Amino acid sequence: MYSPYDCDLYVATDARFGYDLDAVVGKIDAMPAPLVAENWAGESSPSWDTFVSPLAKTVQDMRRARCRGMVYPSASATSVPYSYQLGATGRRPVGELGVSRHLEAGSIIKAVLMSRYRSGGVWNRLSPVRSTLEDWLNLEKRRGGLDGPEFFQVYYGDTVANKDHLEKAKSREGVIWMLGELKAELQRAYSNCAPLRRQLHRIEMSISLIKKMKPTGN
Structure with a gap:
């Protein structure tokens, strides 16, 4: 039911109640083939949704369908959970940077990290920024975008920054401008939410550290 062709479906009953198991299995075997033979990678309903029987007609019936004390992560106006698994606490902002702008962001970060004006403190702050942005990209790309090696190259891999960013990385002012x-x-x-503000603070601290760097010789 949850992973067609990759798991077995077992039908069981208690013989004491006199169910005709052979008749049930016969009905299952007689079911038509699926409308789509290929595996479907979509999502028909969020995983925290509660099944409500078609016989539940009233609001009270639907309310009773949910277990009492059921706690799960919920979306807000500005942020959504990374995962709806029980106990998950990670959240990300509402919105999407989009594949093209993720590529731009990855190029900027790579150029800054390659710059002579990048100190160890800047590295320590921009590394979690790009790791976080890669996580956000992974969640956004479900609606179309990069796959496999192309995805890894956005923020990591051996793909270097574009020429414009590499040129700007040659000056302190250019690095500060790119981070801005x-x-x-x-x-x-x-x-605007806490997950986004954490990343913005790391970028702001990187800019501050670059501005405070002592001039170096050529």
């Missing part, structure tokens, strides 16, 4: 652009892009794409 990265911050602005994230603010435009995502709702």
Whole structure:
């Protein structure tokens, strides 16, 4: 039922109640083939939804269908859970950067991390930023986008930054400008919430550290 062709379906009953198991299995075997033979990778309903029988007609019936004390992560106006598994606490902002702008963000981060104006403190702050953005991209790409090796190359891998970003990374002002652009892009794409503010703070701290760096010789 949950993974067709990859798991077995067992039908069982208690013989004491006189169920005709052979008749039930016969009806199952007589069911028509699926309308779509290929595996479907979509989602018909969020995993925390409660099944409600078609016989539940009233609001009271539907309310009774949910177990008392049931607790699960829920979406807010500005953020949604990473996962709806019991005990999950990670959240991400509402919104999408989009594949093209993730590519831009990845290029900026790579260029900054390659720059001579990048200190160890900047590395320590931008590394979790790109790791987080890769997580957000992974959730966004379900609606179409990159797969396999192409996905890994956005923020990691051996793909270098684009030429414009590499050129800007040659100057302190260029690095600061790129990080400012990265911050602005994230603010435009995502709702203002704690998960986003954590990343913005890391970018702001990186800019501050670069500004405080002592000049170095050529």
